[in-house]
Amino acid sequence: MPSTPLPAVDDLTLEEKCRLLGGASTWRTHPIERVGIPAVKMSDGPNGVRGDGLGARRTPGVVIPVGIAVGATWNPSLAAELGDLLGTESRRKGAHVLLAPTVNLQRTPIGGRVFECLSEDPELTARLAVPLVEAVQAHDVAVTVKHFVANDTEIDRMSVDVDVDDRVLRELYLRPFEATVTEAAAWGIMSAYNQRGGEHCAASRELLTGILRDEWGFDGFVVSDWYGSHDTVASIRAGLTVPMPGPSTIYGERLQAAVEAGDVEEPLVDAQVEDLLRLMARVRVTERDSEQAEETVDDPAERALCRRAVVExxxxxxxxxxxxxxxxxxxxxxxxxxxxxxxxxxxxxxxxxxxxxxxxxxxxxxxxxxxxxxxxxxxxRLPPPLTEEVLRTPDGEPGLRVDYRDGLDPDSPVVVTDVTPETMLRFFGSTPEGVDPERFHVTVTGTFVPERSGTHLLSAVLTGAGRIEVGDVAVLEDPDRQLPRGPLFFGFGSEEQEAAIECEAGVAVPIRITTTGRGGYAAIRLGVRAPEPPDMIARxxxxxxxxxxxxxxxxxxxxxxxxxxxxxxxxxxxxxxxxxxxxxxxxxxxxxxxxxxxxxxxxxxxxxxxxxxxxxxxxxxxxxxxxxxxxxxxxxxxxxxxxxxxxxxxxxxxxxxxxxxxxxxxxxxxxxxxxxDAAGTVPLFPFGHGLSYGDADWGAASLSSDSIRAGDPVELTVPVQATGERAATVVVQAYLSGPDGFGRPPKVLAGFAKVTVAPGTEEPVVVTIPPEAFRRWDGDGWVVDEGTWEVVVAASATDVRQRLHLEVG
The missing domain is CATH 3.40.50.1700 (Glycoside hydrolase family 3 C-terminal domain)
Structure with missing residues (x-):
């Protein structure tokens, strides 16, 4: 059945255009019913599709390995299979847009989202991200490649100003984004929280228009990271399509007022509306209701894929x-x-x-x-949340009862009752039907049954106003939300409050929690640490x-x-x-x-x-x-x-x-x-390292040509023989070392190929080195330096097997 045609930009009033660009809620854009434009639904994330999740209950879904584990596969074909699965899951969860993949680089090992990123290397990241993006979008689901750009740390993440020069930005941090746009035709990009050069990435015309659209030919939409857009005029001029979340937004009424005041030209608004309408057409928004029931599918074949991805x-x-x-x-x-x-x-x-x-x-x-x-x-780090194994509702069932009230009045009628299986509850902009996600009140009641006798340490955190009571102890009491904020729940959580109670094994202890939710987000955390035996290591x-x-x-x-x-x-x-x-x-x-x-x-x-x-x-x-x-x-x-x-x-x-x-x-x-490499520092384990149970010998490597012209690819071939009784997994890595005098690192990854060689057999492993591997940013554009290059054939960044020379002219 063909899609219902979407209206043109000219069919919308200024008020409708500005409203369309502003988020309606945590995960959706505004519908414009007058002209038949439905809402677009977005969902996290990189290693699975969460969907809405309605209050205490979230829709279970497939969880693939996290980004770094996908990066460790060094297998673009597998990345495509996982992208296909994410696209399938997005459709099951009714999401038009998947907020993934994360292609920021692992600049330091301590970044809070290192696990979410694919690699420290831009080319490995690009080679895995491109097939993943293509596979997701084959399901008529848009990606938002994130976070654009240099969002490589969580320290002061909403405000930090990254000082990185243009060459470094181009050759390292922009490279994966460029590949997903120019090779995979990504339909979406997510702007980063941080600043660069004193302006937030969500308001950078250089990034969102100059590089992304004018240079790379991007024709998709740009969404801000959640709460990462701050300036109405600068953002629309930069090319930000949709600031998220809503309903409080820098667009909508603020954008309309800016246009009417003459601070923003209406064609700038029209351009972003066109991008959003193009996205809607691509994801077939008129055929797919954003309010469809979310679906959970437990497919043995999909489990088998996830298991194979673990092994790889x-x-x-x-x-x-x-x-x-x-x-x-x-x-x-x-x-x-x-x-x-x-x-x-x-x-x-x-x-x-x-x-x-x-x-x-x-x-x-x-x-x-x-x-x-x-x-x-x-x-x-904190006493762990309790689970349904030790929790009981007032009716004696596993878990705790959750009563919802619409609005913030604790004396108003309960409109929905649910059960939570644990004492960590997060409401990401979603609540049960009949409960306003922007303003609601929650009461959680029941008991926990200690498994051990002795002193139990209690830990409590709330994002909203409220109280957490265990037994006759008020662990947290904050009726007016006056407690200082701590690091939990993206900085919205209160500082942790602690208390201790004496418990007897098997004797139930009452729990009562009350809290409020505002602005589409709320969270509760109650942790309990039971006494541990003193001889755990000895045992x-x-x-x-x-x-x-x-x-x-x-x-x-x-x-x-x-x-x-x-x-x-x-x-x-x-x-x-x-x-x-x-x-x-x-x-x-x-x-x-x-x-x-x-x-x-x-x-x-x-x-x-x-x-x-x-x-x-x-x-x-x-x-x-x-x-x-x-x-x-x-x-x-x-x-x-x-x-x-x-x-x-x-x-x-x-x-x-x-x-x-x-x-x-x-x-x-x-x-x-x-x-x-440059410092001669010996790592604990080098980039590219990994052992196989099988043994393999690498034969003499060869190039498809000893000399190429700038702009041409070249192929490296390495014969690999499995010499043991088991199949050998081999990843042939090709690094390039360019002519001296241009400030290059000693070598950079240019290509790779992964194979499994059966015992007693030999296989030619072919690595394609693309033209982009030879280029260097000189401030005005890309250049390729003529002269003698070295192709370094390696099993890791430190395990160099052979070196070949290549003339580039």
Missing amino acids: GLVLCRNEDAALPIPPGASVAVIGPNAEDTRIMGGGSASLQALPNRSLLQALADRAASVVHEPGVRID AVAAARDADVAVVVVGTNDEWETEGEDRTTIALPGDQDELVRRVAEANPRTVVVVNAGSPVSMPWVDDVAAVLLAYFGGMEMADGVVDVLLGDADPGGRLPLTYPEALEDTPAWRWYAPVDGVQHYGEGLLMGYRGF
Whole structure:
């Protein structure tokens, strides 16, 4: 059935045009009923489609591996498959626009959204983002490639002024955005929170019009990051299409007033309306109701894809004496905080309600011959939220009762009653039908049943006015929202309030929470920490000593890695380093699985037999990791960023902290592995590193030509032979080193190819080096330097296998 035609710009009044460009709510634009324009629905995010989520309940959905884990696959074809799945999920959730992918670069290892980004390298990021974007949009779902641009830290993220010169901006930070526009024809771009050169990215005409539209030919729409637009006149002149969220917006009535006052020319408004109408046509908005019921589908084939993606992104960094795979019949001690509380995604806007999934402990217990478990340590930053295992409603059902009132009056009638399965509730602009998401009141009641006797530490945070009471203790009391704000919930949450109560195992403790929601956003967090036995590490060591293999699952969680807040260190939280040291002393076959979304230090690395980086692997993470631990699959991942020995070794660390509000990118082009190369600094693990269970020999490499003209591609061919009994996963990496005298890094990634070579066979691995790899920004445009170039054939940034010469003329 053909789509209903959308009206032309001339069919709209000025008031309607300005209203159309302003967000109506947290996730939707305004419909214009008079002319038949429906609302456009947007949804997070990069590793799954959250949808609306109505109050305490969110629609469960597919969770793919996070960005860094996709980056670790080094597999553009797999990225396309995952993009196809995200497009499918977007349709199920009724979303016309997917707020993804995140293509900012991992400038430092402590960025709060490092887990969400693909790589520290612009070319690896581009090569993965392009097929992902194409696959999502094949479903008539728009992407918004984000965050445009240099949004590489969460420190002062709403205001920091990034000082990065044009060459560095062009060659590094803009490159992935350019590729998604010029190669994948991205339909949407999201502007960044930060400033550049003293103006916010959402109000930068140089970025949004000069580079994006005039140079790259972008014909899509630009949406601001949420609450990231501030100036009506500057933003419309820059080329910002839709500032989000609504209903409070810098467009709408403010834009209309600016036009009527003569501060904004109406053709500028018309141009953005045309872009938005073009988007609506592309996503078939007249055929797809933004209010359609969200759908959850649990498809075995999609689970299989997610599991394969986990395996392809697992990076085996160390494997002494073939400690992995775990031998058949071996007894396994599963140790560590993340074994039972396995983290499948990070925090912030990338989080969603996952389909059913299980922990590494559960997956290993199902498949290994003999398994015992000890957590060893705890790593929660705050006392953890309670779950339905220990929560009961007033009716005795699992969870807590949630009563909604429309408006802020706590004495008004309850209009909706629901049940929450945990004591962390987030309302991202969505509430049950009949409850105004902009102004509502919530009461949460029930009990929790302690599993242990003793002193329990309580922790409470609210974004709105309210009270949190546990037993007869008021943990948080803030009737007028006067408490200072803390870092939680994007800075909207109160400072954490603490209290302690004595509990008896099995004796229910009442819980009562009241709070208000305003402006489309509200959150509640109640955490409870039960007393722990004092000998947790000793018990873990004893279990390790008695087992054939000790698998220690260390890492972080969404309290440590989240949007809105950078980490302050790469050290593992809590006493995890001590746990690993002592377990390794007790069992020489100690395997460490790192369940963290970004680099962590490993002072024990030489003392353990194997290290496997699992990142945050999505809903099929546990079984994918066990596939590799038991040898049913080969670890396919390679590092998409450099792991430093110490944070201070990171090239950008010296310039991490803003000075007087300005963050200077003083490392210039020497970010990531480029800086390690230039300084001769030895990393813990280099960019591109990763081991296979299979052995392979690389033959003599050759180029399709020894000389090319500027603007031509060249092909590198490397014959690879699998020499062992297992198939070998190989990623051939081609780096370029250009003529001296032009301020280049020692070498930069220009292309790569990933193959699996069957035992006893040889395969020619072909890497295409595109013309863009040779160019350099000289201030006025792109140039290619003539002369002798070196093609560096490598298995990682430090594992150079061969060097070939190429004349460029």
